[in-house]
Amino acid sequence: MTSDRLIEITNPDDPRIAEFRDIRERDLTGRENRFIAEGTVVLRLLAEAHAAGGEFIAEKVLLLQNRVAGLADIIAGLPPEVPVHVATSEVLDGIVGFHLHRGVLALGRRKTESELSAFLDRLPQQALVLVGCGISNHDNMGSMFRNAAVFGADAVLLDESCCDPLYRKALRVSVGSVLTMPYCRQSSDVHLLAALADRGFAIWSLSPRGEADIRDVPPSDRMALVVGTEGDGLPQNILSAFGSVRIPQAPGLDSLNVATASGIALFEMASRIKRI
Amino acid sequence: MTSDRLIEITNPDDPRIAEFRDIRERDLTGRENRFIAEGTVVLRLLAEAHAAGGEFIAEKVLLLQNRVAGLADIIAGLPPEVPVHVATSEVLDGIVGFHLHRGVLALGRRKTESELSAFLDRLPQQALVLVGCGISNHDNMGSMFRNAAVFGADAVLLDESCCDPLYRKALRVSVGSVLTMPYCRQSSDVHLLAALADRGFAIWSLSPRGEADIRDVPPSDRMALVVGTEGDGLPQNILSAFGSVRIPQAPGLDSLNVATASGIALFEMASRIKRI
Numbered sequence: 001m002t003s004d005r006l007i008e009i010t011n012p013d014d015p016r017i018a019e020f021r022d023i024r025e026r027d028l029t030g031r032e033n034r035f036i037a038e039g040t041v042v043l044r045l046l047a048e049a050h051a052a053g054g055e056f057i058a059e060k061v062l063l064l065q066n067r068v069a070g071l072a073d074i075i076a077g078l079p080p081e082v083p084v085h086v087a088t089s090e091v092l093d094g095i096v097g098f099h100l101h102r103g104v105l106a107l108g109r110r111k112t113e114s115e116l117s118a119f120l121d122r123l124p125q126q127a128l129v130l131v132g133c134g135i136s137n138h139d140n141m142g143s144m145f146r147n148a149a150v151f152g153a154d155a156v157l158l159d160e161s162c163c164d165p166l167y168r169k170a171l172r173v174s175v176g177s178v179l180t181m182p183y184c185r186q187s188s189d190v191h192l193l194a195a196l197a198d199r200g201f202a203i204w205s206l207s208p209r210g211e212a213d214i215r216d217v218p219p220s221d222r223m224a225l226v227v228g229t230e231g232d233g234l235p236q237n238i239l240s241a242f243g244s245v246r247i248p249q250a251p252g253l254d255s256l257n258v259a260t261a262s263g264i265a266l267f268e269m270a271s272r273i274k275r276i
Numbered sequence: 277m278t279s280d281r282l283i284e285i286t287n288p289d290d291p292r293i294a295e296f297r298d299i300r301e302r303d304l305t306g307r308e309n310r311f312i313a314e315g316t317v318v319l320r321l322l323a324e325a326h327a328a329g330g331e332f333i334a335e336k337v338l339l340l341q342n343r344v345a346g347l348a349d350i351i352a353g354l355p356p357e358v359p360v361h362v363a364t365s366e367v368l369d370g371i372v373g374f375h376l377h378r379g380v381l382a383l384g385r386r387k388t389e390s391e392l393s394a395f396l397d398r399l400p401q402q403a404l405v406l407v408g409c410g411i412s413n414h415d416n417m418g419s420m421f422r423n424a425a426v427f428g429a430d431a432v433l434l435d436e437s438c439c440d441p442l443y444r445k446a447l448r449v450s451v452g453s454v455l456t457m458p459y460c461r462q463s464s465d466v467h468l469l470a471a472l473a474d475r476g477f478a479i480w481s482l483s484p485r486g487e488a489d490i491r492d493v494p495p496s497d498r499m500a501l502v503v504g505t506e507g508d509g510l511p512q513n514i515l516s517a518f519g520s521v522r523i524p525q526a527p528g529l530d531s532l533n534v535a536t537a538s539g540i541a542l543f544e545m546a547s548r549i550k551r552i
Contacts, residue, residue: 139415143533143536146532146533146536147532147536149526150525150526150531150532151525151526152525152526173533215547247543248547248552249426249427249428249552250425250426250427250428250546250551250552255426256422256423256426256539257419257422257449257535259533259535259536260419260422260423260535260536260539261539263532263536263537263539263540264536264539264540264543267523267540270526271491271524275526276524276525276526
């Protein structure tokens with residue numbers, strides 16, 4: 001039964017749940033690859049990833065007492081060595097530092113990331129990948145993973161200047177797809193793109209000043225869509241070294257948000273290669 | 277000269293800038309149609325709207341001292357009756373309640389909104405409009421306006437259950453396009469769509485369960501794309517009363533964020549009617 005394994009927490013300072021303390025003000029990411037998962041959907045994906053023996057491990061869970069019944073199937077799917085803590089609303093607020101309406105938290109850990117070459121060598125012969133360079137906004141990072149998942153991309157590749165997609169907010173915005181979409185965050189932008197080009201990828205850098213219209217991009221077996229930060233966008237050396245594409249827009253004003261732009265471009269590319 | 281009109285504020289409690297106090301914790305919207313504009317881009321659009329005699333008025337401006345030189349052209353474009361206040365970083369933080377890196381704030385006001393029928397009657401014969409039903413997230417609202425502007429839509433229509441697009445964060449995320457894109461927020465979802473149908477609009481409600489593929493939507497002179505909240509999405513009575521469309525996606529998992537989905541669907545529709 002679920003109730004047998006529940007560990008009741010009555011003191012916000014209990015050391016067994018120390019990792020959840022004040023999570024709004026800090027982020028665990030970077031500390032031995034640990035991260036905080038929030039909400040039912042993300043917890044379910046983490047539990048599934050753990051059970052499948054993949055690269056993510058659920059280390060502990062912390063639930064609001066009244067959420068337990070609705071999560072019985074997820075809890076049952078967690079191996080017995082994963083402790084499941086429960087707390088009342090008052091205690092949970094005291095731990096977390098703000099009123100967490102979802103009442104569902106887990107501490108996860110990512111095993112060591114593959115080395116870039118090995119990761120790229122495992123990509124299928126027909127592949128669509130999303131590449132992020134200098135993406136520092138957690139919302140944009142999360143949305144990019146969500147879009148990659150929705151349009152059936154095979155992987156997300158990030159240069160080392162990107163933020164960690166396991167940041168609490170990025171993971172939440174991704175609706176957990178950071179846990180299901182293979183990804184790698186290593187090396188410089190230029191090195192990453194050269195490594196893809198070496199492996200036969202057609203590289204399409206997205207920019208409002210891109211040469212090709214995204215609607216005219218020819219399909220190919222291996223396609224990489226590259227997006228950069230808002231504001232500066234991709235550096236000129238990248239835009240001129242590889243193919244560049246633009247999303248056509250009405251004259252004047254402003255360009256699209258990078259998350260939306262990645263969604264539109266992936267939609268077009270996935271259409272072109274019949275993934276959707 | 278710019279410096280002649282600057283009003284120095286040295287006390288955070290100065291009543292002349294009371295509207296800017298603690299803006300993070302509250303929102304002016306709803307109070308006599310006033311709103312807070314943040315950042316250079318939004319201030320510029322507000323100043324232009326004011327100068328053009330449109331529906332938005334700049335009531336007062338509050339700037340970080342060291343931002344003044346870079347904003348001289350915007351300040352010069354503001355009519356002399358608009359007071360421009362300046363403050364040091366310490367005083368500004370004391371007023372606003374958090375460290376505001378942009379250092380550019382304005383208080384704006386929207387004149388009374390047109391009545392819905394009059395608003396719709398002014399739309400051009402060839403028209404593309406974005407309709408939001410029950411959009412309560414400020415980020416999504418802002419992104420929808422931004423997407424509508426980028427793809428040349430003629431208007432945004434919101435049912436009365438939507439949040440106000442002049443909320444500080446929605447306005448900021450829209451990159452000011454709430455001030456340039458004609459919009460109306462009135463009446464119920466069903467009434468709004470019926471009023472559009474009466475005026476010859478082909479109505480396409482976006483849903484993961486939509487009947488038509490967005491790539492197959494036939495072009496028409498007047499097209500309305502309708503999006504609903506995440507989670508519940510559009511109510512079934514709307515989906516069955518009008519045409520519904522889906523953005524195809526890889527099997528399983530989750531659907532797109534409503535902001536990204538609106539961007540993709542507007543991109544497709546704008547392509548179809550040769551707006552982009």
